Amino acid sequence: MPVYMVAVVKKKDKQKYNEYIAALTELIESFGGRYLVRGGRVTPLFKGTELERRRVDKVVIIEFPTAAHHGAVLHLAGVFGPRPPQGSRC
Numbered sequence: 001m002p003v004y005m006v007a008v009v010k011k012k013d014k015q016k017y018n019e020y021i022a023a024l025t026e027l028i029e030s031f032g033g034r035y036l037v038r039g040g041r042v043t044p045l046f047k048g049t050e051l052e053r054r055r056v057d058k059v060v061i062i063e064f065p066t067a068a069h070h071g072a073v074l075h076l077a078g079v080f081g082p083r084p085p086q087g088s089r090c
């Protein structure tokens with residue numbers, strides 16, 4: 001059963017973000033993940049929402065074939081456990 005990851009993105013350093021996303025995209029695709037949405041401008045529909053307060057740059061939705069595939073990507077990307085050494089692929 002597919003699972004979906006929804007992420008809100010706030011870019012602080014565009015160059016570092018682009019480098020990270022390039023490496024992360026390769027990892028995501030290697031585990032069968034695919035981007036469904038790589039949104040541009042975010043316009044909150046209601047005042048006082050979390051998206052409005054955080055001034056989010058974009059919303060990303062990624063589909064994975066299973067929860068195990070999703071978990072593997074999170075683990076390898078350093079979301080769970082230690083982050084990879086600087087300069088590594090992730």
